[in-house]
Amino acid sequence: MKIKAAVLEDMGRAGPYAASRPLKILDVELDGPGPGEVLVRIAAAGLCHSDLSVINGDRPRPLPMVLGHEASGVVEEVGAGVDDLVRGDHVVCVFVPSCGHCAPCAQGRPALCEPGAEHNGKGDLLSGGFRLHRGEARVHHHCGVSCFAEYATMSRRSLVKVQKEVPLHIAALMGCAVLTGTGAVFNGGDVGPGGKAAIIGLGGVGLAAVMGAIAIGAETVVAIDMFEPKLALARELGATHAFNGSDPDLVAKVKEATKGGVDAALEFAGSVKALEMGYAITRRGGTTVTAGLPNPKAVLSLPAVSLVAEERTLKGSYLGSGVPSRDIPRFLGLYHRGRLPVDRLLTHRIRLDDINAGFDRLADGSAIRQVVEFN
Ligand SMILES: [Zn+2]
Ligand SMILES: [Zn+2]
Structure with a gap:
């Protein structure tokens, strides 16, 4: 399918980003989910300093890449072998996929998953697959998520299911700001x-x-x-x-x-x-x-x-030294009790077209959390 996405083609452009536009809003082709993968319609995607660090070159990544690693969304389609999510489920994206089998995963430390880190470094999915491209040219995945886009295909192991009562712009912040x-x-x-x-x-x-x-x-x-x-x-x-x-x-x-x-x-x-x-x-x-x-x-x-x-x-x-599938539901529970007023973090709700100006606000400290919302 064709989607609109924010693509980084080169690192280290000088600000202001609203003028230099390091992120280009382009039409990108997104393949459907392979085995163990899920196609997600992105609802809200947060702008985080880790994205900014890729834009300014502090955290070099393979390019071109669709950025974004903090998001919520709605399951659109599941790949073979995914039997615990169905179309319409609400999910939060986690920026380290965990294989469940390596030594850190076996020790209950999925944030340190070895294949997860390896694939995030390569800019592909946990399966080793690339689902993003422009014509013949590959486009890399950011942290297995790449959520500055209308849709994303990602590993089931990058997702935590959440209750539908949770507003999706709040749920998005669980994936990085709150989890970390x-x-x-x-x-x-x-x-x-x-x-x-x-x-x-x-x-x-x-x-x-x-x-x-x-x-x-x-x-x-x-x-x-x-x-x-x-x-x-x-x-x-x-x-x-x-x-x-x-x-x-x-x-x-x-x-x-x-x-x-x-x-x-x-x-x-x-x-x-x-x-x-x-x-x-x-x-x-x-x-x-x-x-x-x-x-x-x-x-x-x-x-x-x-x-x-x-x-x-x-x-x-890293990633709050926790277990996302345990922590996201408990932090949402505290949010509902009024003990984690996560909504106070959210200063701007913006459109994908305004994302470069959003990174200017993040860089100059005039915003805390901003989310891109998709309809
Ligand atoms: Zn982050
Ligand atoms: Zn692992």
């Missing part, structure tokens, strides 16, 4: 009731982590970002402290406010400076978690002895 941000808090085991947490980098993912820290019952939630409106939103959501990341006295101020530092600092900014700051504001014996995605060439250096003498832990979190 709230998941890092809920699944990492570092933030608990009565504890002290700091969240650095208040994009959609970081703010979802702020909500998660509040929902889990942290006593102190410190929010840090360079943009004052995001700090104001974090305070409205229930953060107990908010600091501007450009404040030269920030480390001392956080240590004073938290009486020696936080139990856990979670970094979502994707910069080494932000991670170093997170380490500095973590108390002795505490844990620093990084869930941002820095440029692959970025290197972190730390005083090694502090890990030992201060019994510190430094660790990463």
Whole structure:
């Protein structure tokens, strides 16, 4: 079938993107589902910093590629062997397909699925197939999802079924912002009731982590970002402290406010400076978690002895270190209870044609989560 999709043909174009238009809205051919695959009509697709990192070249990917990795949609057609989804089911896309059989999958860590990572790197589906092309030329899949498009064919293992009562523009945000941000808090085991947490980098993912820290019952939630409106939103959501990341006295101020530092600092900014700051504001014996995605060439250096003498832990979190088929329903349950006000993340609902301007807003910090909606 012919679909309209946002295609990236080259990386590293300078902004403003509304003028340089790195994403072209093109007619692309989409093949139907192979065995174990599903054709999804995309309802809403979120704009995330990980897409921006491909556009600006920080995360190189094979091109051309239909971008987009956070979405909800409606099942249109199922391939052979898919017997647990039917046409009309509502689904959330997950940006790492999990094979269910490799060592990390067997350990209950599907976010680290080895074939999933390999195929995402190659820009094809978990089956090894390409379902997108323009004439004879292949078009690559982004994270097995490629949802900046009217329809997408993807692996059944990239999808989680959700209740039809959930608004689809809210469901979309579950796939990356909430799964990654709230998941890092809920699944990492570092933030608990009565504890002290700091969240650095208040994009959609970081703010979802702020909500998660509040929902889990942290006593102190410190929010840090360079943009004052995001700090104001974090305070409205229930953060107990908010600091501007450009404040030269920030480390001392956080240590004073938290009486020696936080139990856990979670970094979502994707910069080494932000991670170093997170380490500095973590108390002795505490844990620093990084869930941002820095440029692959970025290197972190730390005083090694502090890990030992201060019994510190430094660790990463990918896709919220969780199990999407378990976490998406429980986070939606908390949303319905009013304990994860995910709707507060959504600042813009746009059309596919306006997607380049949307990435300008994401880059300059004037938007949090924006979704492209398809009719
Ligand atoms: Zn994302
Ligand atoms: Zn696997």
